[in-house]
Amino acid sequence: MTATGNLERVLRGGHFAVTAECGPPRGADPESVRKKGNCLKDVVDAVNVTDNQTAVVRMSSLAACVVLKEMGFDTVLQMTVRDRNRIALQSDILGASALGIKNVLCLSGDHQSFGDHRGAKNVYDIDSIQLIDTVRGMRDEGKFLSGEEIKGRPDLFIGCVENPFADPFDIRALRLAKKVKAGAQFVQTQCVFNVEKFVQWMEMVRDLGLHEKAFILAGVTPMKSPAMARYMKGSVPGMDVPDDLIERMSAVSKEKYREEGISICVETIERLRAIKGVAGIHIMAIEWEQAVPEIVSKAGLGTRP
Amino acid sequence: MIVADRKPFNEIINMIAPYGRILLIGCNECVTVCAVGGTKEVALLASQIRLKRQGDGVPVEVDEKTLERQCDPEYAQALAPVIADYDAVLSIACGCGVQFIAETYPEKTVLPGVNTRFMGVTEQHGVWSERCQGCGDCVLDRTCGICPVARCAKSIMNGPCGGSHGGLCELKNETPCAWHLIIERLKARGELDRYLDIEKPKDWSASRDAGPRKRVREDIKI
Numbered sequence: 001m002t003a004t005g006n007l008e009r010v011l012r013g014g015h016f017a018v019t020a021e022c023g024p025p026r027g028a029d030p031e032s033v034r035k036k037g038n039c040l041k042d043v044v045d046a047v048n049v050t051d052n053q054t055a056v057v058r059m060s061s062l063a064a065c066v067v068l069k070e071m072g073f074d075t076v077l078q079m080t081v082r083d084r085n086r087i088a089l090q091s092d093i094l095g096a097s098a099l100g101i102k103n104v105l106c107l108s109g110d111h112q113s114f115g116d117h118r119g120a121k122n123v124y125d126i127d128s129i130q131l132i133d134t135v136r137g138m139r140d141e142g143k144f145l146s147g148e149e150i151k152g153r154p155d156l157f158i159g160c161v162e163n164p165f166a167d168p169f170d171i172r173a174l175r176l177a178k179k180v181k182a183g184a185q186f187v188q189t190q191c192v193f194n195v196e197k198f199v200q201w202m203e204m205v206r207d208l209g210l211h212e213k214a215f216i217l218a219g220v221t222p223m224k225s226p227a228m229a230r231y232m233k234g235s236v237p238g239m240d241v242p243d244d245l246i247e248r249m250s251a252v253s254k255e256k257y258r259e260e261g262i263s264i265c266v267e268t269i270e271r272l273r274a275i276k277g278v279a280g281i282h283i284m285a286i287e288w289e290q291a292v293p294e295i296v297s298k299a300g301l302g303t304r305p
Numbered sequence: 306m307i308v309a310d311r312k313p314f315n316e317i318i319n320m321i322a323p324y325g326r327i328l329l330i331g332c333n334e335c336v337t338v339c340a341v342g343g344t345k346e347v348a349l350l351a352s353q354i355r356l357k358r359q360g361d362g363v364p365v366e367v368d369e370k371t372l373e374r375q376c377d378p379e380y381a382q383a384l385a386p387v388i389a390d391y392d393a394v395l396s397i398a399c400g401c402g403v404q405f406i407a408e409t410y411p412e413k414t415v416l417p418g419v420n421t422r423f424m425g426v427t428e429q430h431g432v433w434s435e436r437c438q439g440c441g442d443c444v445l446d447r448t449c450g451i452c453p454v455a456r457c458a459k460s461i462m463n464g465p466c467g468g469s470h471g472g473l474c475e476l477k478n479e480t481p482c483a484w485h486l487i488i489e490r491l492k493a494r495g496e497l498d499r500y501l502d503i504e505k506p507k508d509w510s511a512s513r514d515a516g517p518r519k520r521v522r523e524d525i526k527i
Contacts, residue, residue, distance in 0.1 A: 082459070086506060108466045111458050111476055122459070126506045129463040133503065145506060163467030168488050174500055178463060182503055190467060237468035237475035 005102025006074035007046035008157040010280075011186065011215040015305040016273060017280025019076065019188065019217060020044045020292045022068065024059035033059070033067040039289045041071070043296050045304055046103060048076040048188070048282065052083065055115025062092060065101050076159060076188075077101045080109025085125035086134065086145050093135055097154030105159040105188065106131040110237070129182045132160055136183030158183050163190035164201035165240035173204035180214045187214055188282040191221040191232075194240045195271050202275050211277030218272040221284045222265040222291050225257045226250040262295055269299040306335035306426075307399040308433045309342065309419040311350070317395070318357055320416050324365070324392035327354070329418070330384070330406070331371035332398035339433055341419055342397035344371040350397065350418065375402025381409040388413055424455075441511030441518065447504065449490035454507075456483035462504040 010017045020040050025032040040047055047068050051061040065075040077096050079089065096104065108128045112120045126134065126145075135158050137143050142153045160179040164172050176187060192198045198218065205211055223229045226249040233241035245264060252260045265283075272278050281301075285291045296302055311317075321327055329351050336342030351367040358365040368391070372380045375398040388394070388410050396403045397418035407415035423435040438455040444462070445452060454460045458476045464484030468475025472485045491497045509515070 108459055108461060111468075113458075113476055124459045124461065125509065127459070127461040127463050128466075129503060130506045134506075161467065166465070166467045167469050167471055167482075168465075168485055171488055171497075171500065174497075175465075178501060178503060181501070238470065 005157055007103055010045045010305050013305060017217060018044045018296055018301050019046045019048055019282045021048045021050060021284040022289060023050050023053060023287065024061065024064035026058050030067045033064045034071060036289045037068050037071045037073060040292055042304065043293045046074040046076050048078055048105060051078040051080045053110065055110045055112045062096055066099050069100055074102055076103040076105050078105045078107065080107050081124055081126055081128055081131050082109030082112065082122055085123050089131060090134065090138065090144055093138060093154050097156055103157045103159060104135055105161065107161045129178055132158055132179055132182040132184050157185055159186045159188060160184035162187050163238045164198050165190055165194060166238045172201055173208055176205060176210055177208050180210055184214055186217060188217045189219045190238055191219045191284055192268060192272060193245055194242050195268060197240060199275060202277055206277050215279040216277055217280040217282045218278050219282045219284055220265050220268050221286060222288065222295060223249055223261040224288060262291055265295050266298045306338055307421060308339045308423050308425045309336055309399050309421045311341050311419050314353065317418055321393060321395060326366045326390065326392045328368050328370060328391040328394045330394060330396050332375045332402050333371055333373050336398055346397060347371055376405045381405055442508060449487050451483055451486045453483050462507060
């Protein structure tokens with residue numbers, strides 16, 4: 001075992017963790033990754049790098065993670081099972097660990113029909129829960145999925161996602177239980193706008209004792225405009241944006257949209273922090289990483305452990 | 306059954322453009338049931354082709370025939386006495402039928418008049434939907450008789466994903482989420498505790514992934 005990553009250190013130390021998402025560019029220029037990284041410096045405990053999110057081709061998550069790592073960040077490598085089979089996934093897990101990446105987030109990935117290569121063949125050789133189990137087996141048992149032995153085990157803190165707002169609602173905590181059983185050590189949730197529903201989900205999570213088995217980071221997203229809020233409500237799968245938030249965004253003048261979006265986000269974080277079992281927040285400021293320092297500071301989380 | 310759609314008419318017309326004598330063949334099996342390649346559809350397509358080519362000033366002779374099965378040597382060989390009379394064969398059977406006619410008569414141009422879609426069921430008159438992908442290693446015993454391989458857009462074995470909403474798949478509003486159906490059935494049977502069982506990675510070597518498949522029954526071979 002090598003040194004623990006910063007995110008794991010913060011969470012195990014009992015501190016309220018702050019992570020943020022960084023979407024890699026649709027091009028080969030590492031400077032745009034560094035630019036986003038500069039906004040997040042000393043503001044977050046780790047940076048997630050998305051894996052061709054919304055099935056749109058971007059710089060690989062692993063490459064962007066390395067760029068950010070060189071800047072001093074602890075990074076969370078997001079891995080979807082949409083584009084790679086078990087051979088490629090295990091290979092990238094070994095590669096990530098070799099490059100010093102400390103965290104992996106296992107997810108299904110948006111279906112390719114949402115992206116710009118709709119004619120692509122999808123893979124889905126294994127699913128996200130099986131990927132969690134695969135990484136755990138590689139790390140803890142030193143074995144590939146085939147059962148063959150690994151020479152030089154990968155050392156990764158294993159994360160998963162869960163959407164408390166998807167249906168059927170009553171199995172959403174059970175589904176997290178399955179992920180924890182498979183080996184997930186932390187979870188970053190879908191963006192929380194409907195706090196009441198998230199509270200209900202957390203009750204089910206606590207009833208299953210999952211908050212004691214895995215660190216739960218609640219996802220938040222600042223809205224830039226009422227149009228974005230409406231878009232997320234109507235067109236993004238699995239998103240639950242209550243009408244009163246859309247109305248609140250619409251009630252302010254255009255120049256104040258972003259300010260209001262940040263205020264809503266900060267208030268949401270304060271409410272989430274008060275929920276028993278929430279170990280941190282994950283800020284997904286979509287193409288608006290510049291907003292993260294202000295959100296973190298206004299939420300009183302500016303001093304990182 | 307195998308469900309197919311007729312190819313767009315213009316595609317068919319372009320495909321047969323070089324030919325003056327065509328044998329249009331249907332099949333009495335699946336494509337008849339899904340109303341795309343039986344005797345009726347052969348007659349309809351033949352008339353459409355004749356009219357179109359007549360109108361374009363390049364008349365074509367189209368003869369019609371529907372085989373009991375295009376995927377069986379016994380019936381495929383029935384074309385032997387007449388096939389030499391034609392420039393090309395247009396088959397409106399599934400891809401298996403088209404290929405089997407083509408391999409029975411390798412000297413002949415055999416063209417597909419339908420796009421073969423899926424293995425499915427008749428939900429109601431005029432509505433067919435997919436049920437099976439022929440993965441070669443059936444999991445229906447563990448999924449309450451609902452197949453996540455064929456019916457989940459991501460073939461997730463431990464679903465549902467985060468896009469399941471109101472019982473529907475995130476992709477197309479009219480498609481039921483297979484995992485929602487599975488969970489509803491588990492609940493109805495009082496077996497929700499089984500949901501916690503983690504399904505291990507599937508062995509796709511029984512599926513198409515291990516290459517084209519073949520089944521040989523030595524005991525019934527002649």
